[in-house]
Amino acid sequence: MELLYEGKGKQVFLTDDPDLVVFRFKDEATAFDGVKKESFGGKGEMCATITEILMNLLEKNGVRTHFVKRLSNNEMLVKRCFMLPIEVVVRNYSAGSIAKNLGLKKGIKFPFPIKDLFYKSDELHDPMLNDDRAVALGFVTFDELDVLYNSALKVNEVLSSFLLEKGIILADFKLEFGKFKDSILLADEITPDSMRLWDKDTLEPFDKDRFRFDLGDLLAGYRLFLEKITK
Structure with missing residues (x-):
C-alpha cells in the first residue's frame, strides 16, 4: 500500500478505492508535541480495538463516523475524509x-x-x-x-x-x-x-x-x- 500520511500515532495508506484509506495504529506514544516519545509493544492493537468498539457504539447511537471495518490487529478501513x-x-x-x-x-x-x-x-x-x-x-x-x-x-x-x-x-x-x-x-x-x-x-x-x-x-x-x- 502507498503511504499517504504518517502522524505521531498512525500511518494512513491509500487503497484501490479513492473513497477509502487504511489506518495503521503505531505502537509509539508521544507527549508534549512529540518531545517525549516511547514505543510500547501492543499499543497499536489496543488502540485499534478501542476505536472499533467506541465508534461502533457511537454509530449505533446516531453519530456518523468514518469507520468501515477492522482489517487486522492494528489496521482498520475508514472513509477517506x-x-x-x-x-x-x-x-x-x-x-x-x-x-x-x-x-x-x-x-x-x-x-x-x-x-x-x-x-x-x-x-x-x-x-x-x-x-x-x-x-x-x-x-x-x-x-x-x-x-x-x-x-x-x-x-x-x-x-x-x-x-x-x-x-x-x-x-x-x-x-x-x-x-x-x-x-x-x-x-x-x-x-x-x-x-x-x-x-x-x-x-x-x-x-x-x-x-x-x-x-x-x-x-x-x-x-x-x-x-x-x-x-
Whole structure:
C-alpha cells in the first residue's frame, strides 16, 4: 500500500478505492508535541480495538463516523475524509490545560460540558481558537461549527453514560472531524491517547497521562480500560 500520511500515532495508506484509506495504529506514544516519545509493544492493537468498539457504539447511537471495518490487529478501513484543521475538546471535569491556565484544582466537575476549539499545529503548539477565528480563517463555516458541536456533545452524552456504567469517569476528550462528500464525519481515533479517563472510585487514570506524567505503566492502564469496556 502507498503511504499517504504518517502522524505521531498512525500511518494512513491509500487503497484501490479513492473513497477509502487504511489506518495503521503505531505502537509509539508521544507527549508534549512529540518531545517525549516511547514505543510500547501492543499499543497499536489496543488502540485499534478501542476505536472499533467506541465508534461502533457511537454509530449505533446516531453519530456518523468514518469507520468501515477492522482489517487486522492494528489496521482498520475508514472513509477517506478531508480533515478539518481543528480539534474539538469537550471537558466535563477540570484537568490538563484548562486547570493549568486558569489555576483550577484538578477534578472539579463543570455544571455543563465545556467546548473548546484548537488549531491543529504542532509547530504552534495547537493554539486555542474561538468560533469567529475558526470561521474567519476559513477552517469551517458557522453552520459546520454547529454540526461539530452537536456531534461532540452527542459523543459526550453517549460515552459518558456508557463509561460510567463501567466505573469510568470521562473527564475530557479530543475529537477530530473530516468532510466526506456532503457530510461531516467523526474521524481519526477514540482512544486513551485522546481522552482523560479516571476510575470512578479511586480516580486512577487509564489514559496517556500515565505516560505524560509518569503515573504508572501505560499499557497496563490501556489494558484495564479495554477490559472494563468489554465486560
